[in-house]
Amino acid sequence: MTNRLDTAGRIDRSKPISFRFNGKGYVGYQGDTIASALLANGVKVIGRSWKYHRARGFMGDGVEEANGLFQVQTGAKTIPNVRGTQAEIYEGLEFTSTNAWPNPNFDVLALFGKFSFMLPAGFYYKTFMWPAKLWMTYEHIIRKASGLGVAPKEQDTDHYEKTNEHCDVLVVGAGPSGIVAALHAARADARVLLVDEQSEMGGRLLSQNVQIEGNASSEWLRSALLELQAFENVTLLGRTTAFGYHDGNFVTAVQRLTDHLPESKQRGAREKVFRIRAKQVILATGAHERPIPFGYNDRAGVMLASAVSSYVVRYSAPLAKRAVVFTNNDGAYQTAIDLHRAGITVSAVVDSRSETNGDLPEIVRGLGIEVLTQSTVVKSKGGKSVTGAYVQSLSDDSKSLVGASRLFECDLIAVSGGWNPAIHLLAQSGGKVKWNDAKVCFEPDVVVQKQVSVGAANASFSLAEGLQEGAQAGDAAAKTLGFDPATNAAPKADSIKEQAIQPMWRVPYNADKPWDGPKQFVDFQNDVSVSDIYLAVREGFHSVEHVKRYTALGFGTDQGKTGNIVGMAILADALDKDIPSTGTTTFRPNYTPVTFGAVAGPDIDGTMFDPVRKTAIHQWHAEHGALFENVGQWHRPWYYPQGNETLQEAVNRECLATRNSVGIMDASTLGKIEIKGKDASKFLEMIYTNNWKKLAVGMARYGFMLGEDGMVMDDGVTVRLADDHFFMHTTTGGAASVMNWLEVWLQTEWPELEVFMTSVTDHWSTAAVVGPNSRKVVSSVVDGIDFDKDAFPFMGSRHGSIDGVPVWVNRISFSGELAYEVNVNANQGRHVWERLWAAGQPYDITAYGTETLHVLRAEKGYVIVGQDTDGSVSPEDLGMQWAMSKTKDYLGRRSLALQELRREDRKQFVGLLTVDPKIVLEEGGQILNEPAQQIPATMLGHVTSSYHSACLDRSIALALVRNGHKRQGETIYVSMNDGRTVPAVIGSTVFIDPKGERQNVA
Amino acid sequence: MLQLQCPFCGLRDESEFSFGGEAHIARPLEPDALSDEEWADYLFNRSNVKGFHREMWLHAAGCRQWFYAIRNTVSYEFTAFYRVGDPLPDLPNRSVPGAAK
Structure with a gap:
């Protein structure tokens, strides 16, 4: 340790600590920060700046530090951009500079600094505007060259x-x-x-x-x-x-x-x-103390005055042999005193004020230190670190420099521009x-x-x-707060006579061209200089928020704690306004960067952050090779590949098996809400577009729910279990929002209705048995239900049992096939599923997932709300006039009569058949009238669903097309990702069994 | 984070609630009697008050009851919480900094 006083300070000299910086070993003491330990070891250059790769040293001693950022620790525990002024050292600590290669004393990219005239404010915007395609290339290189620390690549092993x-x-x-x-x-x-x-x-x-x-x-x-x-x-x-x-x-x-402890002691x-x-x-x-920009004020060895005092007094690290103090207020005189007491020669105190009559300046003069009033440091001298300071006098109005400059040899310049x-x-x-x-x-x-x-x-x-x-x-x-404070006086400290501070925001090199002169840094972390702010103003950026974004002033991990106010004052000057009317940028959380680990807390292992919902049959699906997809929080079986089957091969097999014999699907995730009370049917009349009062007990009906704006919000089948008892199904993803919707109307608009609702999605397990052989399968295991086609008609709902377990069966279909949905208490869900699976073996029953479900319903033109609709689609756009009552009011009805919804050229739901049956359109593909159009093309709508249909041995698609209902038979063109357009013919949304006869199995 | 006084459960953190927008916008009893403009006004236009505002809240992660609150949209100060059907508490007769006259 080359630089340490023998006594005093708050370090424990009996506890030496070894650490490594950029691979080299050093020793500090208990009580040291990274900054104080490195400075005590004579390490001045500790990194390179963000843009110009200029050599930098520490400027502060705390949270305000802009230069001294390090990559601390390694592997999964590494933290980027740790402020060395705050991080404590411990035995075995390893850290590196964040932005220097191969090391801060020889940095290859320092070449950027030599060409800094080519890297002005707004450099990114100016350079990379054109050609747009090269941006990705530029970005890659720039990201590597600039920027700060590196985020850990491994999973965090720590607990928060x-x-x-x-x-x-x-x-x-x-x-x-x-x-x-x-x-x-x-x-x-x-x-x-x-x-x-x-x-x-x-x-x-x-x-x-x-x-x-x-x-x-x-x-x-x-x-x-x-x-x-x-x-x-x-x-x-x-x-x-x-x-x-x-x-x-x-x-x-x-x-x-634990970040201050060696790994062996971390608990x-x-x-x-x-x-x-x-x-x-x-x-x-x-x-926070702020700097005064002067020429090359970023050299290692230019530090804030309070930080200098801190290193000397608190850490006993004297930093230098000769120092110059530069200030516009009395506070920095204490630094001169502290330096003097530590045995460091203070060559001069340079003060921009014309008078300095405070107590501290008196003490400094008494120590024989030269005080230069009405003067400024104009620039530093040196290479990577400071070797001197050029000092010049200021004119009486402080707006220009006068006389010749004097050089003071020094290896430290302590600066104070006042306090924020x-x-x-x-x-x-x-x-x-x-x-x-x-x-x-x-x-x-x-x-x-x-x-x-x-x-x-x-x-x-x-x-x-x-x-x-x-x-x-x-x-x-x-x-x-109602407490009774004792009458004890505040502790007393001596009051000191002070000379008032005077503003000093930059060195007046050139009264006509204030941006002239050597580089004077305002924001060290982002390499923003005085001239950058003037340039931004000349280029038309006047709002402080715009100048911030154009120059990057106040960005970065320090968020401009030292540079912001200085930058705003210079901006005010450039705009010829005062500081209050120039204003500040917005202070937002966080005050200092917070790790993602701390934010995530104990949820970091990934299982608690977003809950996963699995059905009662989930394990069976996994055992049978299902791949899953996420639908909201639910994990639903996607498809069940056998052997080396691809997705398409598996879906083809599942579709054909279901349409030709029988398939089985886990429908447990559909939202389920029980609605009970004497006014339940009256309530449903308002919620749904169709009629509910006359629905017979034991029968189900398909319903559409609209927002008050008339747009389709959700759909599903609701069953009447009793006169005053309904069972509503919602879409899987819409269950929670539908429940909210029902509650808000019931509680705030019609509180007089006697209706009670409970969400029971998780209570029931549902197996959908689908296909021409489904009746044989279901009837062979269910007791107590007459499955005769007329006794248990389509849209019928019956109660029975399997092995004595009560089940509830609905004959409803989302595929156009004969189908039964078997509901059971979720605890018995897997048992009932396995019984149905066993009963289906003679018919080669096939389990299918969401992908086959989608193909089967698309072949019938059934809408999936949220896929084929997007919140701008009315039931008439879908061609669902049949589901809309003309004899009652319901939510959204009045909106359907609004002028906008009566327009004939609205985007309407149609089927598309490609001219080439092998081409499967891309979902989201834009629809055009001609095969090729000048950009911007006139887009008439888009493909909402598109699949290969094994049953039809061709592709099918559903789309929303402007005026589509009247364009049946016309050819349109669908754009593909590769730039092609594919011709397709508009037709019916129903591709299979348009008369709906398939579910009439005798 | 704000704290709300649920009229059913008591003082709870804002994270338990969801916001329901301006309160007391009655659904017109005879929608067909309204012009398109009047219906669109009911549908889309909200008063966007700068100052004290009656609004709806749902105790979503609690009792799941909707209730009403009076909140200052500038300072976020709540001055009243009340149930559906309760008599409406008065809006505070205080000036709000910066509010339009």
Whole structure:
């Protein structure tokens, strides 16, 4: 370790820790972050920038870090883009730079930087507009060259948890004001939750040696935390980031439980998400220091002043031999003092203000450090890292440079352009911010939830103010909730006389062409420079949201925590507006990136996230070789291949067997709703398009359900079990939405109707036995039902039993064949299925799946709602006038008379037969009047269903075609994916048995 | 996440509910007496209030009852929850920031 002070700091020198960075071994101490350990080892260049591949070093010491991103750990446990300023080191830790090849000191793609004039803002939009087909090629190369870390390719092996938390007072941030707020609320007996993202609580106090209540701040911090830990009503969550602030004081936070431990010591969940409901929230989120753009301000060794103090004071890593401090406010003078105390020569403090009469500048002058007022660093000198700073004077109006530049040799430039309160959570909660001209920052203004901001988050940057506000907020929150806060005063800190900050957003190289000059970076992570913002404005992008998207300002994993406000100020200047009227971009969750594992929580194994529904017969299907398809959450048998059969071969066999003898299908997934009550038939009259009052008990009827807009919503067969008792079938996918639909009408529009509904989809197992031999099969196992063709007619419903188990049989058909649906309590579903299967053996009974079901119904022109319809199809478009009552009102009826629905050229449901019977059309294929048309072609509709029909030994298709009902016999052309068009003739939707005689088996 | 007071079950998280749009839009008793424009108005046009709004909610993952709420569409504040058939609670007589006059 080349760079470490002998004493002080918060590192434990008795606990050395070995780690590897880019394959090379290093040693740090317990208490180090990746950043402090690398800096202490003299490693300055740690990665390459996103676009230009410029060498970069750390700029910050915390969440704001834009450059120091690493790929941490390997294999399934790897995490991309970890901020090295926050990640703790542990024995055996391995990590690499995210964007450098082969390594950050020799990066092949740094060539991009040499040609940066060719890569301006909007470069992607400009370069890849044409030719469109080459985009895929470009994209591949660009994605490889740019971008950040790499997502893990393997299944995550870690465990993640979620938990709900409730508290009276949530305090976000354990800096001085957050700790005092928590103390005051806790002393009043409120239930307090204090979350902080760092490994240690204390915030900025960890990097300062100041006095609180007349004692060293480290002493005060230690006893305050001890007091908090002693409270039973206080929960302290370290390594926990509050990343989202939602409605109803609902705050989401993630705790990193094991990422700071060697693998051998990791136990339990890796991360835990807290879903916190807080009665009151105190935001003590602090502030982020911002840089001042100057020429080549991205060289390794240019850092934020507060970060420099942090590395020197907290981590005892002195960073440099000679430093220059560049500032527009008094805060950075503390950094000069900290550097001086650590034995580092401070060559100069460069201050853009003309006067510096505060207490801290006085101390700095007293130390013999040169203070240059009304001056600016114009550019850095050096190669990959800094070797000097060129300094020049500013004119009285600060709008130009005057005099000659002076070179100060240095290997560190500490910069402070002022502070931005961390208003992210406030903004997410719906709060508004306003610009404070005196403090040169956005600060909290309107608050819409039960919340208050304190300390630096409230633009109260001094320690004395922060402690005062924290105490007040803790007391006030407790009092609001009915607690009785004790009258204890806020802890005291010395107040320091300060000279006001003055805005300094960039170096005025050229008053006429403000975009001129050496590259000055605003957003380091996305390589956005001052000139990019001016370019965006010259090219017509004026809204801050547009400029953001054109230049990428504020994108990336840091979401512009350092660069955003600087960029907006420069934009305001370019637009000749003030900052408040230029505005900010929107702050959205998440505050920092959250892993997908944490979001998924314990559902990550894939089985709990989306429930799988299986029928009672599922295992039988699996044992008989079925392949399954997902229909909603259901797994339904798709087809049952035998041997090496293809899908088409299996479906051909299943179709022919069913039409020639008998097939069996699991129909259990159809939605089922029982409807009971004296007004049940009256209710159905309104829900369905056809008549229900006169339906005889023991009979079924097919019904159409429309939305109030007259469009087909669902269909199915409903059986009358008794005068006041109906059993409704819905489509498999529509079951839940139909139930909602029925409930909303019944509860809110016709609450006077005496009707009760229960969803019973899962209660019943249904086997559909289909084909000319189905009666022989079913009647041979079912007792108590007369299967005579007249005694048990089509659309009849009868009750009987199999082996003493009650079954309920409906003679209904979705194939045009004689067919019986045998329903039984789901617990006996497999038994009944196997009995039917055994009874069918003499007839070579064949199990079929959804694919054959679709072919069989298409051969008969039966609609599948959701496949042949799409929410813009009326029953008349389908040619279903027969199913619509003329003698009663029903939902959607009035809409059918609307002008739009009376148009004759609506898209209507027709059959299509290709001229070449071998060609199977593609579903979704567009329908044209001519074989070839200029693009954009006039599209007349599309193919909704298309299959090869084994029974007809040719292809068949169903389609929606403009004015199709009147175009029977005409030839149209269907476009195919390969660019061909295929001629087909419009005809009937019924391809087999148009008179419907097949189900009349004697 | 919002919290809603289901009139049947009590205070629950928003994730248990589904939203049903503007409340108290009665289905016309005689649809045929309406012109196309009037029927389309019933079908499609909603008041899109900026401010306090009567709306329907379903306790979908609970008692499955529809009920009504008054909510401020700007601040999302709920001021009343009531059942079908209950007398209508008054809309709060408060100004809403930014609401059209």
